[in-house]
Amino acid sequence: MSTRRFATGVVALGILILAGSCPVHAVPTDDAFMAGYAAAVLEREFRVSAPSLVVRDGVITLAGSDLAGADTAAVQSALGRIRGVRRVILLTAPAAPAGTAANPAAAGSHRPPSASDAPPAAESPRFEVLPVGLLFRGLIADPRWPGFGTTIRRYLDDSRWETVAAVALGDMMPILRGRIGEGLQWEAGVHATMWGLFDMDSESKNLINMDYIVGGFGSLRHGPWSGIGRIYHRSTHLGDEEIIHNRTNRLNFSYEAIDARVSYDPLAWLRFYGGGGYILRVEPKNYAPWSLALGGELRSTWLLPGGFRPIFGVDVQSREEHDWEPQVSIRGGVELESPVVLGRRIQLLVEYFNGHSVDGQFYTKDVEYLGLGIHFKF
Numbered sequence: 001m002s003t004r005r006f007a008t009g010v011v012a013l014g015i016l017i018l019a020g021s022c023p024v025h026a027v028p029t030d031d032a033f034m035a036g037y038a039a040a041v042l043e044r045e046f047r048v049s050a051p052s053l054v055v056r057d058g059v060i061t062l063a064g065s066d067l068a069g070a071d072t073a074a075v076q077s078a079l080g081r082i083r084g085v086r087r088v089i090l091l092t093a094p095a096a097p098a099g100t101a102a103n104p105a106a107a108g109s110h111r112p113p114s115a116s117d118a119p120p121a122a123e124s125p126r127f128e129v130l131p132v133g134l135l136f137r138g139l140i141a142d143p144r145w146p147g148f149g150t151t152i153r154r155y156l157d158d159s160r161w162e163t164v165a166a167v168a169l170g171d172m173m174p175i176l177r178g179r180i181g182e183g184l185q186w187e188a189g190v191h192a193t194m195w196g197l198f199d200m201d202s203e204s205k206n207l208i209n210m211d212y213i214v215g216g217f218g219s220l221r222h223g224p225w226s227g228i229g230r231i232y233h234r235s236t237h238l239g240d241e242e243i244i245h246n247r248t249n250r251l252n253f254s255y256e257a258i259d260a261r262v263s264y265d266p267l268a269w270l271r272f273y274g275g276g277g278y279i280l281r282v283e284p285k286n287y288a289p290w291s292l293a294l295g296g297e298l299r300s301t302w303l304l305p306g307g308f309r310p311i312f313g314v315d316v317q318s319r320e321e322h323d324w325e326p327q328v329s330i331r332g333g334v335e336l337e338s339p340v341v342l343g344r345r346i347q348l349l350v351e352y353f354n355g356h357s358v359d360g361q362f363y364t365k366d367v368e369y370l371g372l373g374i375h376f377k378f
Contacts, residue, residue, distance in 0.1 A: 034055045034082060034085060035053060035055040038060055040337060041078050043132060043133040044133070046070040047133065047226065049133070050062045052066050052091070053066070058085055059085075060088045061091060065182075067090075068184075069184065069223055075090075076088045127176065127178045128178070129176060131177040134172060134187070135187045135219040136219040136227065136261070139273070140311060140349075142317075142329065143329050143353060143358050146170050146172050146191040146213070147168050148170060148375070148378065150168070151165070151349075151374075152166075152373070153370070154370050156369060158367060158368075160365075161367075162201050163200040165198040165200050166197055166198075166359075167196040168194070169196075170191070170192045170213075171377075172217065173191070174188070174189035174219075175189045183222050185221045188217070189216070191214075191215060191216070191230065192213065193212075193213055194212050195359070196209070197209045199241075199242075202241070206241035207242065208239050209236060210239065211236045211359065212234065214232060215231050216232075217229065224264055225264055226262075227262045228261050229260040236253045236360030238250045238360075252284075253361040256280045256282075257289075258280065261293065268301055271299070273294065275292075276290065276292045277291045278291075288320035288321040290319070290320040291318065292318045293316070293318075294316055297314075299311050308335070309335045310333075311335050313332070315330075321363070325356070326355065327355020329353050330351065331350070332350055332351075335347045344377065345377040346374065346377075347376075347377065349372075349373050349374075349375060350372055351373060352369075353371070
């Protein structure tokens with residue numbers, strides 16, 4: 001690994017995030033906009049949905065039962081930072097004393113009714129089909145996390161590749177979400193992605209390699225903790241032009257594997273995660289099965305003009321096959337999210353990678369590259 005390039009990449013992307021953390025908010029224009037924005041904040045930062053959320057004249061009202069164990073003080077603080085919000089009210093359902101009316105106004109009280117007197121909103125359903133968002137937020141810097149997007153890579157000191165387009169088509173789809181008690185949420189779904197690698201220096205932009213994964217996942221979330229377990233099949237296929245023009249021999253590289261990650265968000269803008277994986281069946285059979293992963297992410301709590309949020313991620317993985325030599329992936333840039341169409345985001349990221357290639361049968365090849373990409377989160 002080039003220490004100078006690695007350090008330069010870390011410093012440059014870190015400066016990008018710090019520079020983007022200036023105190024500038026997107027300006028909501030009306031109650032409907034603020035309602036969508038508040039719902040997006042709840043989904044993104046606390047992984048909860050709030051069917052009871054209402055905004056009227058800048059006052060946000062929602063049922064405490066919708067928060068699924070999230071830190072209520074942190075929720076009120078996050079929602080209160082939205083420009084235009086005057087107050088955040090969490091509705092509770094205290095037991096009324098025997099022989100008294102639930103609503104003081106109905107019992108002849110001269111005090112006018114207030115939001116705290118309102119009957120609690122109906123409790124959220126214990127199960128949701130095709131819920132919005134994900135309990136375990138997608139990893140920014142993991143180069144093989146399911147997603148949709150494209151990146152132009154510039155390889156450094158590589159005798160084979162120079163400029164390559166890496167295209168990803170896929171995502172993670174939650175199918176069912178529910179609760180266990182008041183604080184724990186669970187989720188089950190499917191994921192699939194196709195990764196294509198194209199040689200941009202060739203006359204016809206030759207296809208180098210295609211990777212496919214398909215599988216299922218299960219997630220849990222409780223407050224700042226979340227976790228995900230996956231089982232999936234992966235297969236890799238060389239492009240015809242790669243075989244014909246470069247005489248690359250095809251290796252039947254495919255496997256079935258399980259992996260898991262645990263994530264902790266100590267602050268609204270900070271995240272750490274770690275985990276590992278094991279290959280159940282692999283071809284070629286001498287491929288070592290174990291892997292480890294850890295990483296961290298920063299998501300600015302401030303927005304740049306236009307609603308852009310600075311983000312930054314570092315992902316480090318080690319595999320038994322490579323004698324536990326680390327591969328480092330760093331990505332940083334901005335994310336644009338829709339406060340109305342929940343969960344829809346676009347990321348514009350600069351990236352740096354150093355380690356063994358993650359592209360199919362080229363796993364024995366040591367690569368280093370810089371990239372510029374756009375990623376869509378549905």
